[in-house]
Amino acid sequence: MKVSVFGLGYVGCVSAACLASMGHEVIGVDVNPVKVDLVNDGKAPVVEERIGELIADVVRSGALRATGDVREAIQGSEVSLICVGTPSEPNGSLCTTYLERVTEEIGAALADLGGRRDRQTIVFRSTMLPGTCLNLLVPILEKCVGGTAGVDFGVAVNPEFLREGTSVRDFFDPPKTVIGELDPASGDAVAALYEGLPGEVFRVPVPTAEAIKYADNAFHGLKIGFANELGAVCQALGVDSHQVIDVFLADRKLNISPAYLRPGFAFGGSCLPKDLRSLVHAAQRADVAVPILSHVLPSNSAHLQRAVELVERTGRRRVGLFGLSFKPGTDDLRESPLVELAERLFGKGYDLRIYDANVNLSRLLGANREYIETRLPHLAQLLAKSVEEVLDHAEVCLVGTRDPAVLSALPHGGGTTLIDLIHLPDAEARRAEPGYMGLAW
Numbered sequence: 001m002k003v004s005v006f007g008l009g010y011v012g013c014v015s016a017a018c019l020a021s022m023g024h025e026v027i028g029v030d031v032n033p034v035k036v037d038l039v040n041d042g043k044a045p046v047v048e049e050r051i052g053e054l055i056a057d058v059v060r061s062g063a064l065r066a067t068g069d070v071r072e073a074i075q076g077s078e079v080s081l082i083c084v085g086t087p088s089e090p091n092g093s094l095c096t097t098y099l100e101r102v103t104e105e106i107g108a109a110l111a112d113l114g115g116r117r118d119r120q121t122i123v124f125r126s127t128m129l130p131g132t133c134l135n136l137l138v139p140i141l142e143k144c145v146g147g148t149a150g151v152d153f154g155v156a157v158n159p160e161f162l163r164e165g166t167s168v169r170d171f172f173d174p175p176k177t178v179i180g181e182l183d184p185a186s187g188d189a190v191a192a193l194y195e196g197l198p199g200e201v202f203r204v205p206v207p208t209a210e211a212i213k214y215a216d217n218a219f220h221g222l223k224i225g226f227a228n229e230l231g232a233v234c235q236a237l238g239v240d241s242h243q244v245i246d247v248f249l250a251d252r253k254l255n256i257s258p259a260y261l262r263p264g265f266a267f268g269g270s271c272l273p274k275d276l277r278s279l280v281h282a283a284q285r286a287d288v289a290v291p292i293l294s295h296v297l298p299s300n301s302a303h304l305q306r307a308v309e310l311v312e313r314t315g316r317r318r319v320g321l322f323g324l325s326f327k328p329g330t331d332d333l334r335e336s337p338l339v340e341l342a343e344r345l346f347g348k349g350y351d352l353r354i355y356d357a358n359v360n361l362s363r364l365l366g367a368n369r370e371y372i373e374t375r376l377p378h379l380a381q382l383l384a385k386s387v388e389e390v391l392d393h394a395e396v397c398l399v400g401t402r403d404p405a406v407l408s409a410l411p412h413g414g415g416t417t418l419i420d421l422i423h424l425p426d427a428e429a430r431r432a433e434p435g436y437m438g439l440a441w
Contacts, residue, residue: 001192003027004077006102008035008066009366010046010167010270010332011125011160012083017044017051018171019193020058028066029073032366039066045365047331047358050168070102074109074120079189081158082106082124085270085367092277094129096136103137107144110153121154121189127275129214129282130207133157133180154186157206159213164269165329177201180209217275218293223260224267225299231263231440232306241441242423263440265400265421266304266337269326270367273297273335303440304337307421308344310437311396314417317351320394322387323401323421324356331358334371338400343376353393355384357403391416399424 001024005016008030016039020026028039035045042059044051058064067073074080084098103122110120122141124133138149149155157180162170176199181187187203194201204212227245234241241263249258267273276297283290311319326336333339346352372379384390387409391397396417399410407425410418417435420427430436 001025001079001189002077003193004029004073004080006030006070006073006080006082006106007084007098007126008032008039008045009083009085010048010164010330011162012081013039013044013046013055014048014051014162014167014171015081015083015125015160016064017054017058018168020061020063021054022196024063024193025076026058026064027073027076028064029068029070030066031068033068034365036066036068039064047329047363048167049165049329054168070105071109071112074106075113077120078118079121079123079193080106082122082126083160084126086126086128086274087270087367088274088277092281094132094274094278094281096128096132099124099126099128099132099137100140103140104144107141110141110145119153119185121156121186123156123158123190125158125160127159127213127217127271128157128210129278130210133206133210134182138182150183150186154189155182155206156180156186156190157209158190159209161213161216164327164332172197174199178209178212179203180206182206214275214279217272218279218296220260221267221272221276221296221300222292224264224272225296225303227261227263228266228303228440229299232303234263235438235440262423264423265307265439266300266340268335268337268340270332270334273300300337304340305344307341307398307419307439308348310419310439311345311350311398312348314396316395316417317349318393318395319345319350319352320384320390320397321345321352321354322356322390322397322399322403322406324354324359328402329358331360331363331368333359333368339372339376341398341400342379342382346376346378346382351393352382353384353390354379354382355387355390355406356401357405359383 003019003024004027005012006029008028016026016028030036038045042056044055082102084102087095089095138155142149159178161175177194179187179190181203231241234244248255280294321342324338325332387406398419398421400421413433419437421439
């Protein structure tokens with residue numbers, strides 16, 4: 001099929017490359033000319049496992065190219081995937097500005113082309129609250145096109161279930177495929193995109209598809225918060241939280257999946273925090289009490305604060321932080337708990353050095369760069385070029401990454417305090433060493 005993908009961030013870039021590798025003819029679209037040029041040069045605009053080789057291959061074969069011209073992309077495709085960001089507004093509500101803008105541009109392009117083309121199917125892959133598609137985006141399309149959704153053009157919602165760091169793997173081996181279809185023909189077009197991939201396919205009403213992503217992400221956030229709170233309580237009572245969780249997870253009938261249920265550091269990233277905020281905001285507007293969901297983010301923030309308090313407890317001022325992106329193997333800094341931790345420590349006057357092999361200021365683009373410039377504008381002076389530079393500087397080291405280069409260099413005992421945020425592979429052995437501190441174990 002001929003496919004256009006709007007938005008070349010993590011979801012769009014991976015979706016475009018993977019679809020192209022499946023034999024589809026794909027055009028990527030982005031307002032950022034740097035991203036367009038990178039893709040056309042066969043380079044990935046994001047750091048992600050396997051994405052670099054995949055983009056190089058599909059660009060070389062001619063299956064993928066990129067443009068900033070919306071009309072060109074619409075003219076050259078029959079299905080359009082919308083993968084633009086839906087960040088949080090200051091009050092926690094969902095920001096639909098980018099969704100509305102790209103919808104208007106696609107509608108205008110369809111109107112310009114008129115009857116000179118077959119029916120286009122517009123597929124929204126961005127995360128959005130139930131009602132956004134039918135009540136906001138479809139009316140925009142119908143007004144711009146001058147036609148009827150489901151008749152003159154197709155509309156569907158196709159949420160993604162891609163985890164940063166393993167998103168290429170997740171694309172080809174999805175837990176499920178969800179298609180919110182306005183009409184059967186729209187659903188057929190989306191189903192054809194993923195033909196041959198494993199996993200169950202759910203064809204559901206559009207609002208159901210919108211809600212499924214929130215159900216998933218709210219539950220994922222809840223599971224992480226639960227495990228971390230339990231870990232903190234166990235630590236205070238002198239109980240090994242990982243032994244407790246091991247037994248808890250042995251019950252496959254009642255205690256569901258083990259995914260995320262390991263005491264560790266706070267959660268973050270571009271999905272869980274904003275989706276929890278927007279879901280709680282929507283519930284409040286509807287006068288529906290959600291006391292558990294509304295306390296997941298405060299619980300997460302309190303867990304992050306525990307790391308700050310461990311540093312304070314040492315009485316030392318020179319601090320090193322290993323890891324900055326919200327997930328290993330990526331350069332995504334948006335709502336990274338490690339960025340928040342760095343911000344809090346820097347604000348308290350600690351002499352901080354940070355090392356993350358995947359974070360290079362000169363390569364950060366778009367929302368990633370905007371986020372870090374807003375939250376931690378002094379990052380350039382804090383970033384170290386090597387693991388050794390951080391170790392030479394720090395009296396206290398916080399470990400928030402499983403980078404092999406970091407793990408192999410971490411000292412044993414000695415004068416450096418080691419604060420473990422991730423439950424290191426050798427945490428059990430280190431627990432007996434002087435200077436080792438586990439966050440919740």
